Amino acid sequence: MTAHAEETYDLLVVGGGPAGLAAFADAAAAGLAVGLVDERPTLGGQVYKEPGLRVREPHALGRDYLRGRKLIDAAERAATPPPTAPGAQPRAVIMLRTAALAIRGRSVVLVEEGEHARTATARRILLAPGAHDRPVVFPGWTLPGVLTAGAAQTLVKTHRVALGDRVLFAGSGPLALAFPAQLHHYAIHVVAALEAGPPPRPRDLFRLAAAARGNAALVRDAIGYRGTLLRGRVPLRYRRIVVRAEGGTRVEAVVHAAVDADWRVVRGTEERDEVDTLCVGYGFFPSVELMRLAGCEFRYDEDLGGPTVVVDEWMRTTADGVLAAGDGTGIAGSYVAVDEGRLAALGAARDFGAIGPDAADARAEPIRRRLAAKERFRLALRRMHRIGPGVYELAEPETLVCRCEEVVEADLDRAIDASADVNVVKGLTRAGMGLCQGRNCARQVAALIAARHGRELAEVPHGTARSPVRPVPIGAIADDTIEDLGLFLAE
16 A cells, blocks of 8 residues: 555544544544544544534433534634644544554554545554444345345434334343333334343342443433333333344344343243334444454454453553554443543643643542442443343354355355364455455354354454455555556546
8 A cells, every 4th residue: 555645643542432433533632633533424433423403492402412413613613724834733633534554563554435534643543443233143234125224323313314114123221221212212113122142130239239320321312212112012022032023125023032041042931013114223243343453452342242352441442552442342332431531631741741641530539430330330230231142143044144245154054064273264255355244154154163162252363464454445545656557547
């Protein structure tokens, strides 16, 4: 890759979600030269995604919108206008529609939509790329009308499009309570909400009460969401999972069944609901592609999304000069992401001498207390929100697993019989070589390998990390010093 221009920052933030926004604003306030890049056209990430219309009454959109708008406003205020001196660089700049393609050392390859790739270097790089929806592979999961929670959120919140006339939500964790309530708030008919986990027991409620200190906002949100479902008469059914989606040109019905503690289907408990939309929200996977390219160390926790990057008390990873914050360090919600972003910015300012060590420690103390409180709350919920291995056992031999390359489970089974190496299976079947680069199928393939060869899922290594981590036109990264001779241009 050839860079045509070079930029230098004290801190370069990759990701414009809660963690990145908080880090950018705080780093700019500390006087650091800071850049923020995000591939979306607007700030906010997935959780604080901006609506595509002008908002005249912000309070009508609820607390989530107001929280996100506060972060976005702070970041936009922190951004400095371009300097008038030729060649001078702004102290704080936001770059939207700009993707980070690769990282090496303290350099990141960036490409703005429609432009050629360039290189940005920084004394510290903060990776806060967020997460993407956890794909769940079951017969019919590729039918039109089957949506992930993220896609549904985009349609409803950004484009103001109703999902359908009869919507079934199936998922687990906080999403199974929050998202159906949000859909109902938008006057969408939710037939039922299916939670794969168990209902709370008295002991769980006691633990939650004990962990409630410092988590009033989370408790208030949960009570509000549950109240919305009760008032709207939306059934919330525990210990049930999607078995298959049925239909011709789109989903017409969903079959779901009871599950045991490991989310394995209890045969004979199947039920069928006629719906025109299925919204699936079984949590998220951290977006760790850049962190893998950077050489960061990882740990594995399925309940936190699988591979999560290891960080220290100032959000430093094991890769020199690389920090991480937000869902890449474990799926823990927007409140945690914001505080991790603040810690990362504070640590960078401390390292550069913009803030003294004592002052930095004093400012970090309340942040760390809040993070500890959120962790206690998460652990109190863990029994109910743990991910069961049965989520990877719903596919049948003819079920499409890699939708990009149209690879079914039977094809994968034959390849996995021959090898337990992810890269070999990928080479034999092309699973993971499509547009999504394995984001939809890689974990399912790894789970099949683990089951076939008697391993734990955490023991199955990832495929080789490669750049660019996002699809990009070849012209954006091509070396234009090479003479074309007309071979690569259409006549």
